[in-house]
Structures are given as C-alpha cells and as structure tokens.
Amino acid sequence: MAAGMMCYHRGTMTDSTRRARKSEDTRRASRDVVPQRGTSIDCADRHSAAIGPRALLLIAALALFARLAHDASTAHMPLTERLVGDAAGYYDWACRIADGDWIGSQSFYQAPLYPYVLAIGLSILGKGVWIVRLLQACFGVASACFLSIATARLFGRIPGILAGIMLALYAPAIFFDGIVQKTSLAALLLCALLAAMSWHVRVGRGASGAAVGVCVALMALTRENALLWIPLLLLWIPLARRRAARGRLIAIGASTCGVALILLPVGIRNYVVAGEFSVTTVQAGPNFYIGNSEHADGRYRPLVRGRETPAFERGDAILLAQRAVGRELSSKEVSTYWMSRALDDIRADPVRWMGLLANKTVMVVNRYEIADVESLYISAEFSPIVRWLDAVWNFGVLVPMAVAGIVLTWQDRRRLWVYYALIVSMVGAVVAFFVLARYRFPLVPLIIPFAAIGVVTLYHRIRNWKGSPPELRRSLYWALGLACATAIFVNQRGPDEGRLDAMAFMNLGVAAAERSDELAATGESAAAKRYFAMAQRQFTLAVRANPSSPEARVNLGQALVRGGRAAEALVHYDAAIDVDPDLAVAHFLRGQTLEMVGRLAEAASAYRRVVQLGVEPVAPMASEALERLSEH
Numbered sequence: 001m002a003a004g005m006m007c008y009h010r011g012t013m014t015d016s017t018r019r020a021r022k023s024e025d026t027r028r029a030s031r032d033v034v035p036q037r038g039t040s041i042d043c044a045d046r047h048s049a050a051i052g053p054r055a056l057l058l059i060a061a062l063a064l065f066a067r068l069a070h071d072a073s074t075a076h077m078p079l080t081e082r083l084v085g086d087a088a089g090y091y092d093w094a095c096r097i098a099d100g101d102w103i104g105s106q107s108f109y110q111a112p113l114y115p116y117v118l119a120i121g122l123s124i125l126g127k128g129v130w131i132v133r134l135l136q137a138c139f140g141v142a143s144a145c146f147l148s149i150a151t152a153r154l155f156g157r158i159p160g161i162l163a164g165i166m167l168a169l170y171a172p173a174i175f176f177d178g179i180v181q182k183t184s185l186a187a188l189l190l191c192a193l194l195a196a197m198s199w200h201v202r203v204g205r206g207a208s209g210a211a212v213g214v215c216v217a218l219m220a221l222t223r224e225n226a227l228l229w230i231p232l233l234l235l236w237i238p239l240a241r242r243r244a245a246r247g248r249l250i251a252i253g254a255s256t257c258g259v260a261l262i263l264l265p266v267g268i269r270n271y272v273v274a275g276e277f278s279v280t281t282v283q284a285g286p287n288f289y290i291g292n293s294e295h296a297d298g299r300y301r302p303l304v305r306g307r308e309t310p311a312f313e314r315g316d317a318i319l320l321a322q323r324a325v326g327r328e329l330s331s332k333e334v335s336t337y338w339m340s341r342a343l344d345d346i347r348a349d350p351v352r353w354m355g356l357l358a359n360k361t362v363m364v365v366n367r368y369e370i371a372d373v374e375s376l377y378i379s380a381e382f383s384p385i386v387r388w389l390d391a392v393w394n395f396g397v398l399v400p401m402a403v404a405g406i407v408l409t410w411q412d413r414r415r416l417w418v419y420y421a422l423i424v425s426m427v428g429a430v431v432a433f434f435v436l437a438r439y440r441f442p443l444v445p446l447i448i449p450f451a452a453i454g455v456v457t458l459y460h461r462i463r464n465w466k467g468s469p470p471e472l473r474r475s476l477y478w479a480l481g482l483a484c485a486t487a488i489f490v491n492q493r494g495p496d497e498g499r500l501d502a503m504a505f506m507n508l509g510v511a512a513a514e515r516s517d518e519l520a521a522t523g524e525s526a527a528a529k530r531y532f533a534m535a536q537r538q539f540t541l542a543v544r545a546n547p548s549s550p551e552a553r554v555n556l557g558q559a560l561v562r563g564g565r566a567a568e569a570l571v572h573y574d575a576a577i578d579v580d581p582d583l584a585v586a587h588f589l590r591g592q593t594l595e596m597v598g599r600l601a602e603a604a605s606a607y608r609r610v611v612q613l614g615v616e617p618v619a620p621m622a623s624e625a626l627e628r629l630s631e632h
Contacts, residue, residue, distance in 0.1 A: 210255060263279040569593050
C-alpha cells in the first residue's frame with residue numbers, strides 16, 4: 001500500500017458476529033412477542049417469564065389505592081354504618097367467636113371459614129366494621145398478586161401483569177372487598193388455588209400437590225360448591241406434569257392429605273356438637289329448593305316472605321320441614337326434606353325446570369350484577385372510583401375478552417382443559433341453585449387470565465397481520481366474531497332489572513331510615529333529618545324502578561306519613577293492596593293512616609281485614625286498634 005493511502009472497508013460481519021446478532025434478536029423477540037406456534041408461551045418461556053417485584057408492587061399499589069378510595073367514599077353509607085342481612089349475621093358470628101365461642105353448639109348452616117378468619121382479625125386488631133374492610137382490602141391486594149403470578153406462569157409475563165391490573169381495578173371486586181361478605185375471602189382463596197396449580201405444573205412435587213389440596217379445601221369452607229372441584233383436581237394433579245408413577249402417587253397422596261387436613265376437623269366438629277358428620281354445611285336442601293321449586297325464578301326467595309336474614313333462615317327451614325313431617329328432624333333430615341320437595345316439583349313439570357335452568361344460565365353470564373342486600377350500583381352512587389371503573393370495566397366487557405382469549409388459546413387445549421372444566425363446573429354450580437352477583441363472582445378470577453392473553457395475542461396478531469399465515473388469520477376472525485356476538489348477548493338488558501334495582505333502593509332506604517331513628521334517639525336531629533331525606537329518596541326511586549312492588553309502596557308510604565304527607569301515603573297503600581290484596585302490613589298501615597286523618601270507619605274496616613288475614617305480628621295489633629276505636 002502506498003504511503004499516504006488509506007484503506008476503507010465496508011461494514012461486513014463475520015460468521016460469529018452474525019450468530020451473536022441473530023441470537024440477540026431471537027432473545028428480544030421471545031421477550032416482546034407472543035409466539036406464533038399455538039397461541040401461548042412455550043413451557044420454558046413461561047417459567048422464565050416470572051413477575052418481577054416492581055410489577056407486583058405496581059399491581060398491589062393499584063389494588064390498595066382503589067379499595068381504600070372506595071372505603072373512604074362509602075364510610076358513611078347507611079349499609080356500611082348499619083349492617084343488615086348476611087353482613088350483620090357474619091359480623092355478629094365473628095364477634096361471638098372472637099369473644100371465646102370458637103366451637104359453637106350447632107352444625108354449620110353457613111360456610112364457616114369467613115367468620116373464623118374475621119374473628120382472628122378482630123381478636124388481634126379490635127372490633128369494628130372498618131377493621132373488616134381494611135382486612136378485605138388486603139385480601140384484594142393479595143388476590144391481584146396471586147392471579148398475576150398464576151397467569152404469568154400460564155401465559156407469560158405481560159399477560160400476567162395485565163391480569164393482575166385487571167383484577168386490581170375490576171369494579172365488582174373493589175365493591176365486594178368493601179362489604180362484609182365472604183366473596184372477598186373466596187376470591188383470595190381461588191387466586192391462591194390458581195397460583196398453587198401453576199406451581200404444581202412447574203415442579204410437580206408433593207408440596208405443590210398438598211398446596212392445591214389445602215387451597216381447594218379452604219375454598220370449599222367458603223363456597224360449598226367448590227366441593228365439586230376436589231375430585232376434578234385430584235384427577236388433574238397426576239396428569240399436570242409428566243413424571244414417573246411414584247412421583248404421581250406422591251403428588252396425589254399429598255393433595256388428598258391436604259384436603260383431609262382441612263375438611264376432616266370440620267366434619268369431626270359437626271359430629272361432636274350435633275351428632276352428624278358433615279365436612280361443610282347442611283343447607284344444600286333449602287338452597288336447592290329456593291332455586292328449583294315451582295315458585296323459583298332463578299333468584300333468592302326466602303322460605304317465609306319478609307324473613308330473608310340469617311336470624312330466620314335456618315329456623316324457618318327447620319320449622320316448616322318439621323310441621324310437614326310431623327316430628328323433630330335432624331339438620332341432615334331437614335336438608336333432605338327440602339331437596340325432596342324440589343325434586344318432586346322438578347318431576348312434576350320438567351319442561352318448566354329446563355326453562356328455568358336456561359334462564360339462570362343467561363343470568364349468570366349477563367353483565368348485570370344481581371344484588372342480595374348490598375348493590376354495586378347503589379355503592380357506585382357514593383363511590384366515584386367504582387362508578388368510573390364500572391362504566392368501562394365490568395362483566396359485560398370481561399366475558400367477550402375472555403371468549404376471545406379462549407378461542408386464541410384453543411390450540412393449547414390439552415394443557416388448559418382443567419381451567420375450562422373449572423369454569424364450566426362453576427357456572428353449573430351456580431345454575432343448580434340460584435343466581436346472585438356474589439355467587440357468580442368466582443368466575444371472574446377464572447376467566448381474567450384468558451381475557452389477558454386474549455388482549456395481548458390480539459394486539460400482536462393485528463400488529464403482525466401482513467406476515468401472518470392463513471390459519472392465524474382465521475383464528476383471529478373467529479376470536480373477533482365470537483367476542484362481538486358474546487358482547488351483544490351478555491349486555492342485553494334483562495326484564496327484571498327494574499325490580500332488582502327497586503330492591504336495592506329499598507334496602508338502602510330501610511338502612512337510612514333505621515339510622516335516622518338511632519340518631520334522633522340520641523338527639524342528633526340534623527343528622528337524623530339528612531338520613532331520613534335519604535331514605536325517602538331511596539323509597540321514591542324504588543317505586544319509580546318498579547311501580548308494581550307492594551313492598552316499595554309500603555315503605556314509601558311509611559316515609560310519607562312520617563314526613564306529614566298522610567294523603568299521599570294512602571295512595572301508595574292502596575296501590576300496594578291492589579297488587580297484593582293479602583298483604584296484611586299494607587292494610588294495617590293504611591288503617592293507622594286513616595285513623596290519623598280522622599276517617600275512623602274506613603280505619604276500622606282496614607283493621608278488620610288484618611284480623612281476618614291473621615298474620616303475626618300485625619293481627620294482634622289490629623285487634624287492639626279495633627277495641628280502641630269501639631270506645632269512641
């Protein structure tokens with residue numbers, strides 16, 4: 001080369017440089033893109049795509065912020081300050097346990113784990129509804145983290161993070177974590193079960209099998225229908241991971257011991273205190289009758305009208321059964337009686353029953369959250385964060401996304417079959433009895449992982465549309481088509497939403513009226529007036545939502561009388577009697593109001609009708625009123 005001349009070389013790569021660059025590109029692709037083979041991440045990738053502590057901290061922070069914000073917004077809501085229905089029953093039960101009654105004296109009629117967990121918290125932290133809400137906010141945080149971990153092991157890191165955020169910000173989950181109901185604990189145990197299952201798939205050892213058994217048994221002590229999952233999971237455990245026969249036997253033996261460790265002491269306890277061996281509760285018969293009798297409509301209907309609280313439910317079931325049989329019955333015999341009654345009604349009209357099952361199935365997948373006492377939609381009026389989140393992220397959005405995810409992961413069905421079975425069996429368990437939002441909520445953690453992988457896969461399929469092979473394009477068409485059809489189906493407005501809204505308004509109105517009475521008794525007249533105005537507004541909304549509800553009319557009538565508007569109250573009492581001529585309380589209150597305005601002859605006629613109906617406790621009160629009027 002001549003002096004002063006420089007040699008320029010083109011930027012070429014050696015073979016080793018090419019291999020290194022290709023290897024780096026492959027690693028980046030495996031991190032950033034969902035693989036095109038099948039629809040989920042390969043086993044090795046799933047195990048390496050663990051959720052990092054920063055992601056879990058973000059999910060936990062979102063979940064905790066949402067729940068604390070909701071709790072602060074609803075702190076002075078009447079149903080928070082004054083517990084009613086199951087909430088009051090569970091809290092009182094937990095307080096009795098915390099005070100020392102750890103064994104009890106009867107077989108369990110309601111799932112026992114929730115009040116015992118609350119009792120531990122109340123014993124340590126002190127009593128108060130705010131303690132329960134704080135505990136359940138922590139349950140919600142743990143649930144989101146467990147679900148994130150489980151989804152990451154199932155589908156990869158990005159779907160795992162997304163699944164955790166989905167549950168952290170899911171409006172019904174926030175709502176259920178803020179009320180005194182076992183739904184919050186059930187969600188935590190279900191997410192822990194999913195995490196234990198994903199751990200077992202990864203390691204396939206006795207410890208992981210035992211964890212699955214313990215989690216599903218604890219779930220059964222919170223939601224009795226989880227008993228259906230025990231044989232399913234015992235079948236799945238030896239098949240979840242390829243191992244030698246000895247390893248499979250160890251895994252199934254460990255899981256069986258885990259189940260027995262939790263359920264056997266409960267069965268022994270029930271036998272000792274009541275003489276009957278039962279590993280959970282003894283209310284399957286009454287609940288099955290409520291959901292399947294000739295009068296059933298798919299929702300909760302008390303055995304005795306107006307007595308739909310834990311204080312009466314068990315006693316009414318026993319009393320009615322013993323009257324029918326003519327002798328004293330044990331708890332299991334009571335359950336058997338009501339089960340037989342329901343089966344008789346089914347055999348008498350199987351066509352009606354099949355239609356009822358179809359209706360309940362539609363109710364389970366519909367976007368509407370069917371309230372028991374506390375309503376999501378009422379809480380949303382007090383809680384901005386629940387109101388805003390529910391507008392964009394609700395069951396009607398979740399289900400279509402999950403359908404898309406199931407379609408896009410269908411090639412992986414041999415690995416995912418157990419999750420399909422859990423979903424289908426949970427739907428069947430709810431349909432077999434009656435439908436409430438809190439009963440169908442366990443479906444949410446089960447389908448969120450599919451919603452998460454569906455979103456991620458759709459994003460990558462659309463992004464890489466031009467280079468996609470025809471079979472992947474077809475699966476995308478199917479996923480989008482079925483998701484759209486599902487969205488239309490599940491978001492249809494049901495015919496009974498007005499009646500259900502009215503019940504929620506009435507429950508809040510009753511709690512506000514009772515709170516007003518308490519404040520008035522303590523001399524806090526200004527606060528009492530505010531709560532009374534709230535009660536009157538809720539009763540008015542109930543009548544607007546369902547004008548044919550006699551209970552709503554009666555409640556509004558009482559509020560109007562208290563507000564000095566007796567003439568308007570009579571209109572609503574008359575309307576209630578037109579709908580239900582045998583509603584004794586409406587006749588009695590109408591008689592009182594007529595007596596108040598000086599129409600004594602009409603009042604006496606109303607009282608006589610109450611006496612003729614003979615309904616306690618208003619019939620004796622009507623007799624006394626007639627004696628009083630006769631003196632004039």
